[in-house]
Amino acid sequence: MTEQSANQLLLDVSNLSVNFGDVHAVKGVSFSIGRGETMALVGESGSGKSVTALSILQLLPYPRATHPSGSITFDGQEMVGAEERTLRKIRGNRISMIFQEPMTSLNPLHNIEKQIGEVLLLHKGLRGAKARARILELLDLVGIPDPASRLKALPHELSGGQRQRVMIAMALANEPELLIADEPTTALDVTIQAQILELLQDLQNKLGMALLLITHDLQIVQKMARSVCVMKDGEIVERGVGHGLFEHPRHPYTQKLLAAVPSGNAPELPENATELLETSNIQVRFPIGRKGILGRPERYLDAVDNISLSLKQGETLGIVGESGSGKTTLAMAILRLLKSEGDIKFAGEDIRKYAGADLRKLRRDMQVVFQDPFGSLSPRMSIAQIVGEGLEIHEPDLTPAEREARIAEALNEVDLPQNAMDRYPHEFSGGQRQRISIARALVLKPRFIVLDEPTSALDMSVQAQIVELLRDLQARHKMAYLFISHDLRVVRALSHRVMVMQGGKLVESGAATDVFDNPQQPYTKALLAAALDLKAAGTDFVSN
Template structure:
């Protein structure tokens, strides 16, 4: 920082406790960001990074409180101890925040125009026409097609990436001096992540805005952020330039984070001479019919457009592509949750039946799915034992004692303690819930498993554990796996072959090394160029 320059934000001895005398969730944290600078707080869930950021805006949830002696200075002015009126004048107008999930932070009952106007109306002395002109100009700046229509639309009419761009536009409309971005791209696919981050950098540089980025994505941090603070259990464990910290971490915890990043195995699995084909997909089409609204009829959408592929016993075929490419629809169709409009699929040489027949039920029991979000896919009222054991209720000859024994066996396999049998899903962590979802999927020893974005919502170290678990179970049980993901790092670690989807079609398919190292299709090349993999960032570096 240049001598005499006042930091945009400076935290000193920042500590946050539960109540006045409870445990510390943030313990003696120091950081500062110069005007126009960018710093990342990184660490796993529970490390305290989000709470440190929320303390800046006075948005700590009850009963968390800032410990006396802590200091947060914004452009030289102490924020701790400011009254509600003074703090409200700073929030939004001078310090903006972009949250992880824009659907939660955008009001679903208000139009985009109303929400963009809100900050300008509260903090700027402008008329309706001026506010509308500024909003339209900002929407054009972030490359929103048809800005006029966007102003009158509601958040649910846009994709996750579009909502995050709109949220960023709403915040930057006031030209804040500090932007806090809390996991702004976690739920977005590779191409949209890069688009949103590039846009964030452009807008903040134009306005000289300092950025505090909260993230557990070390690859993304290595590509975008100069300075980094690594947090663990509320404390700073390592500070420095991201290139230095992430390329050659000094602290054991930072090393564990870097080591947890998915990587291609040094030794590929041995190829089978004549692999047995277990699934054949032949020219499958899935089309959603158009919907009649009050004013118009929406056109039918073809989500899967003539896909043909095969999967061998014990093989992992990764299906990658941007959101909306049709990869999840194809996975759900294979499982039987969605009937195809046209085409045929054969499982073990027998055509898949989508009726409610005994044959269809038997096929479905042998093809299982692991969903992206285990919290929403697990019944919150069922115990863990009940969730894992439920598929066995359809198994002939299974007594209560046999089910309990089988549940215990599978829980041991997936690394869940037996005392978890009586717990409910909300009493488990995200990684533990995903282990429950995996246990439920394999409890009947299926021949085919669809894993739909199984690690996208997890921390790096938990991601590594889940990916290793899926691989270990697959080697032990021999099931084939369709691994659906937009995370190319995870795909590189687990896949034998890779199929790339764009607009409902497969544009490239081949062995993992061939696709990653020698991509042929322009879309595959774009995906790989957009992937913020840490190893690729430091490739060839001294």
């Protein structure tokens, strides 16, 4: 190493290993990052990316976690085994970290001003007017509109993109030399993803900081990183510089990751497919503010504003749009889980009139799969109890043997073994948990399923598997899907028709191929440009 390259070296990880008891989570990992450089760690869940990153700041659950081998030096300072006093001076000051889920990383009881101010007080001793001025400067830097009005806001009062910007503001408060970004855009809308990535690049150029990017999304890596390390089972299996790794991947695992983008088309719609669902002028309004003795609303928010749609047996209607556009609210209204105005007909029947036993009977034909499989599965129930719960309600006369057979059939349909019945959700991967959620919906043999962001929290290869599974199930059972997603690659692979929503209104709709290949509205074009890397002036798909 030359004297010049040594002076430019900021972080050096050498032969790093991490054990959790008998589990070897990281095995002999080595890489380095220069000042101002961007490096990406890529791999699926469980590959060891986040464990490696947390080792840099020594944030693992020691002493359960151990380092059998390895060295981590930051600007010449050894981090492994360093004194807590030394680590406190570096954490949040010279090295900062953006965590994957801002809602769980931010304190729900403290306002934004207090949370950012805590970082400034701890490392800079700033308080009062000086701290507030710096907080306003940071919020403005990360693109929070009217930052003064947001100082007293609690995390739940901000959108997902705004919460992620607050996390970035906290990480940048002390102008770190190294920023570790752990899946910084997972589950964000495509336009917000583009804004966050552009923001990180802009801030990196302004501050001259190095960036360690941890992600499973190879599109993001191609846009952001100069050097890439691909991790699998705790080891770096391939590394590359620039676009070389993407153009000529050598390792089979890298080739698998690059080929794992959801693709293909929806199953062919049967010619004799009948109309299953029809809505007319659906409107959902939420009251905002209260005034007067009777607490009358000051005004109403039109979350869904006169939306009409139709869906045939065996058809998939994709609904896309940013957070707050009304996608999920519309679906909940159709399922009769939210009060709405307008007409809803299912199999020719006006279900707005249903109540009591009639509504319960309708539930077996209309099921839903939610975005977060771990949050929607009870941790205290076995898989057999979770999948079979609907059978107890809708088919109480089944014998225990018949119920078990139906549960086994549902698990088999989603490619899960029968011995999964007696296990619990925490024993499964994210993709397997989503398969369990699908099995829970399938066990009642529904005619219509709402799929609300079912792949957004999953690795790219697992997304492709779930999309293929959903296509296969639809072709087999002729179910209709209402598919809600911000990932337009997945929507294109699964949908026959697409609706685009913005601010509760319908912006554009049509056959999936027409909307994707020839969008008519500026908002649709902006979504496509952000999600699919289209040319600025055209609509041809390009590789990044």
